[in-house]
Amino acid sequence: MISKKVDISPKNASYARLAEYIADARHGGEKCLMRWCAGCLGDDDYHEAIADVIDVQAMNTRSRQGKTYHLIISFRSEDEAKLTPALFRVIEERFATALGYAEHQRHCGVHKNTANLHMHIAYSMIHPEKYTRHEPFRDYWKRDKICRELEWEYGLTIDNGRTKDKQRPLSAKAMLIETHTGQQSFESYAQGRRDSILYLLTAATDWQTLHERLARHGLVIKPRGNGLILADRHNQRHTAKASMVDRALSLKKLEEKFGLYLPARNLGKIPEQSRYQATPLHRSPERGALYAEYQQGIEKRKSGLATVKDQEGAAIVAIKEKWAAKRRELERLNIAKKNRLGLLQLAHKHEAEEIARAKLPFQSTREDIRGEVPFTSWNGFLQYKAGQGNEIALAILRSKQRTAEPEREPQSTRAKxxxxxxxxxxxxxxxxxxxxxxxxxxxxxxxxxxxxxxxxxxxxxxxxxxxxxxxxxxxxxxxxxxxxxxxxxxxxxxxxxxxxxxxxxxxxxxxxxxxxxxxxxxxxxxxxxxxxxxxxxxxxxxxxxxxxxxx
Known part of the structure; x- marks a missing residue:
């Protein structure tokens, strides 16, 4: 049994949308084995309870943080026979008590769209009577403890849990990237060079030397917030917290050794020994030809969509220039100000309508390109090829399962x-x-x-x-x-x-x-x-x- 908290940014948080996803409302409950709600006024009415939760969350006007806690609990395939509807409810209640949400409203559902049954739970973090927000402290330790207890009590397969002396794991974001794309995350690449980084750290005498030696591995270290991050030298959107690689790379310890942080200078001519390339995680001797086909398909998709975007942008610019000229003409008219404002407003509406119409043909072209190349990641490409009956693609998909411990996070998107x-x-x-x-x-x-x-x-x-x-x-x-x-x-x-x-x-x-x-x-x-x-x-x-x- 594995539990995971899904981070939700406050600006994208919608309890109603999450509850509808848990019930699989868009697909008629095709992937939902069972669903229920608890702590609400209408316990039996799932949708009425959603409205109840939204009303309670609206009563808390002080908090600017998220008000919904999304939890996923995944089970082993071999435990499916032991998982009854009553046991699912017991497991949810135990987690609610451990996290401090026993009195809070929640919507729950069990999904069967992957090889592992998994349970989604949406907890409202706002107390239904006090209207205060509760967020559990260090919830990962509490969730891990409950997982181990439930496994022993109900005879479920024992999963590996957290241990304080264990090597630092990948962050949840990096694990999610590797799970969905089948490619190495930047954080994993940086952690794989931990020994080399620590060795060069002992030999470095100042910040510039450290920058130069990190550049040999395609890495850059720079400030972010109150600490430091490692970034890809060639694409600085790929980042990882420096202390996730090793504690010795924390800002405090590096400034104790080298003084205040100084940015890098003249790194353009530094030769590289290695660099991050998002290589596939799968191990298979037949991977090369398929990976070349994947890269060719991705490049074709990117160039095709970029061409359509440029053509659409040019058409929109021409429309905006045309209506900007018309608005200048309207502003020069010797008419009442109220009438002029009305004409300008009407011109803006006509411009918006023309832009919307101009976008329509480009949308169909985009769909054609996406239909021709219907994958955006290495994993998606392998699933697409395997779905066409390609034996090598299926063997490569299984190669990771044979060579490493399988990751069992549920995936929200289904294979074709x-x-x-x-x-x-x-x-x-x-x-x-x-x-x-x-x-x-x-x-x-x-x-x-x-x-x-x-x-x-x-x-x-x-x-x-x-x-x-x-x-x-x-x-x-x-x-x-x-x-x-x-x-x-x-x-x-x-x-x-x-x-x-x-x-x-x-x-x-x-x-x-x-x-x-x-x-x-x-x-x-x-x-x-x-x-x-x-x-x-x-x-x-x-x-x-x-x-x-x-x-």
Missing amino acids: AWSQHSKEKFAENHSKIQVEYAAREVAALKNENLSCQGRKQLLAILRMEQIAAHFSAIIDRKGTVIFSLPDGGRIMDSGKEILFSGNNEAARHTAVQYAQKKWGKGMHVEENKIVRLKKKLEKEQHWKQQQSRER
Whole structure:
């Protein structure tokens, strides 16, 4: 179990919008397993309770900070069978008590649109009676403690928690960047050069020497607020807090060593040993060709959108110049001031209308470019290619899962759905369908770019097509293929194991059939998880069966 607070800036905070997202109102609750509210006057009426919260928040007029606390709790796939509606409510109540929100209003929902069930909770930080704002202090320690307690109490899988002697983790923003893009964040790049930075820090004698040696790694150190930040030398929008790399880079310790901060001078000719390039996190020997295609697609998308923006800007400038000239003519008219102001106001309205009309054709052009290149990140590109049936892209998506501990933060955007199988296709002759699938399986197995293990993993969709007539499939950022059945059940194939909805007998039956097609009889069902038996266990099981037959 993992918990995460989602930071919301006060200017973008909207409790109603967040509550509607939790209920998945825009999509008819497609990804929402259950929803409820608590602490409100109308506990049973979800939407009436939203209005109640907004009224209470409006009563606090002093605070200029955010008034909503957005919490996400993510669960392991193998715990799905143990998570009942009653347990979800118990977990929410425990978190509310620990954070000091037991008496506060909140809206809750459980989402099933990823491989891991996750719960969204919107807490109103304004007390419904006192109208005071409550923000928990060091809430991450409290949330982590509750996670560990609940895991032990209800037999859930134990996740790694926070420890005070642990190496400094990435910030929430850097983790979010890496999760959604599949590319290394700048903060991770800086932390990866921690030893080199500390070594050059011991050899540096003044600020200029430090600047020059950091420049060799494509880094710049400069003030920000009350401290220091490290920035990308070539794109200073990429920044990281200097003390996140090491405490020795804090402003206080550096000024004790070098004196007051001095900016860098003449760094243009400093040669670089390395620089930040947002490299993919996935590990795969086949990555090179796909990454080149990704970069080409991104460049095409950027240049296309930039061209459209320039053309649109030129058209708008021409319109503004035309109406500016007309307004100058109106100002020279010898008429009453009141009439002149009315004409000027009318001219502004006509100008706004003409600009809006001029933008329309460019919008369709933008949509065409975005449709031609429908991805904006490396992870999105891999999901797009895998959705087209590209085996290498799916293998690369799964390579990160095999080489590193998977990140389980839920993602608000879904991978592009694989083909929704129509009724006409499955009304065809069964023999013809079997021949088609066999030919496609042979083609996949003949692919020389994949290992034996990769080929087996990439036959997932073909296996499910032979078992279930109606299903949809999506690919998440870790390469897990998630099958959704018509009755709401789910089956998840991560490559090494298969998980299914624990309380759904139809999903269990389909998952067992799917596993048999994938591994044959050498499989074992454990609660809502199916794993492949090792050869040794297969032999032992076979030997026991022979012994029982002889008896």
